Amino acid sequence: FAYMLLLLLCDVLYYKFQISVIDPDETLRHGYNFSMALDSGSAFTVGMDYGFNFYDGDFSKPQEQAQIDKFEHAYKQLGLAPGMRLLDCGCGCVDWIPWLASKGVETV
Missing domain, CATH: 1.10.287 (Helix Hairpins)
Structure with a gap:
């Protein structure tokens, strides 16, 4: 406090x-x-959930999986692929950036 x-x-x-x-x-x-x-997470695991993870009505889903589902959805919607670059506007707790790096996307 x-x-x-x-x-x-x-x-x-x-x-x-x-x-x-x-x-x-x-x-x-x-x-x-x-x-x-x-939170008990780290920047590359579950991190903070500000209420935007994808549970799709299944609230028994682990937070880690809900976050991965959110990342995969955004990855597909943005049409990202390995070797591409993405400008990060710095909103959030950086969980997205290491996940993108694991998919071969460079962030700026």
């Missing part, structure tokens, strides 16, 4: 008074690391 309060205080100082206490890139990195610490 204290860490989140510190981040909030840093944001208030930055946006209200233009006082930069810590580097914004470092703050972002810590925010992702903090959310990953709340």
Whole structure:
């Protein structure tokens, strides 16, 4: 709780008074690391589920499989293939990037 309060205080100082206490890139990195610490997964396993995994009505499906199903769906819908490049806009907890690398897709 204290860490989140510190981040909030840093944001208030930055946006209200233009006082930069810590580097914004470092703050972002810590925010992702903090959310990953709340879950037992890692960046290449289950990671965080923000409610967008594919359960397709089967909520007994393991979270890991639901996440893989989501990745496979997006991979097919985007028409990705090994050797292609994909621009990542940096939204999420990076679980998608190692999965793409395992399929031979380079991310930028």
